[in-house]
Amino acid sequence: MQFRPFALERYFAKYEFAVEHLLSASDPESLTLQELLALADTQSLALWQELKLAYTESQGHPLLREAIAGTYSSIDPRDVLVAVPEEAIFIAMNCLLRPGDHVIATFPAYQSLHEIAGSLGCRLTRWPLSQNGERWELDLGLLADSLSDDTRLIVINxxxxxxxxxxERATLDAILDLARRRGVYIFSDEMYRRLEYTPERRLPAICDLYERGVSLSGLSKTFSLPGLRLGWLATADRELLASCAVFKDYTTICGSAPSEILGIMALRAGERIIARNLGIIRANLHLADEFFVRQQDRFTWLRPQAGPVCLPRLLSDLSVAALCEGLLERKSVMLLPGEVFEFGDNYFRLGLGRRDFPEGLAILEAYLDGT
Ligand SMILES: Cc1ncc(COP(=O)(O)O)c(C=O)c1O
Structure with a gap:
């Protein structure tokens, strides 16, 4: 198995801990341990105080899987496998795919969502998002035309x-309908689910809609706890989940004991954590709205419809690569160039979930205006 380097992760590894402001982070402002403990219910606080640092149950702590199952409408704790989010992608792809399988994945994407399939010898079709006026869009006709007898998996995020x-819900239903007609699996990366700006826009999780649907979620983004390294797969396909559990014996065997208990606390306090994060994102989005009006000669911007990231495009003669480099070297601000997603054309990712976004944005603007 041969992978290309994970371009985004290599970029973060180089700069994330070396700069003052991360203007492209996808994880909203992390909670401190103290903040999380202050949100804890009595039972999970007792579990924390009595915690023994032993091996844990391979499938995940029963109370953790119960809390996870509670975030879905039809999922039982037995339908959940706890794993690190990135690990869960690796496990699921390895268990779902064989060399020669055809995989269709939305593009651009978090690289492992298509890279692992490629490295397993699968034939990959990128299903591109395109700009349509004020919105990003997916062409369902392209998906229908890409499906073939050997298509095993559609990957969405x-x-x-x-x-x-x-x-829209109708688009998800249409994807589902195309997959169901051919018995194709859907791997749905829902790491940013519940960060919709209005609750009506929330899509159901794929594991609640489709017997061959696998949902990936975790605590790194929506719950602001990336340091716990805690995520999960949820699917009604018990045979597939069992094969993932067997595979996990060759990755981490079981989860981290402290993370599991802190994860139980976080899931139980989920609504409060999410409300906090949406508050930060909304305030930053408002600043971004104003910034892109002031800077309309330099950028195009499709306002995000959900979540903590968006992908503006620099219009001026300056290349995004040069902008990112200049900001790093002269201002200690990190912006992520679209190139790391193999999505060139002067795009860059902007992260809206951090508390220092106003300072980072002001530095970017001053840099552009040459002040
Ligand atoms: C869409 C998506 N999926 C999965 C992951 C992996 O999450 P983690 O870094 O917590 O393993 C990320 C992280 O950036 C992501 O953006």
């Missing part, structure tokens, strides 16, 4: 990283 695109 809504709310989408890096564009902030969120399709």
């Amino acid at each position: 809504f709310p989408h990283n890096p564009t902030g695109f969120l399709p």
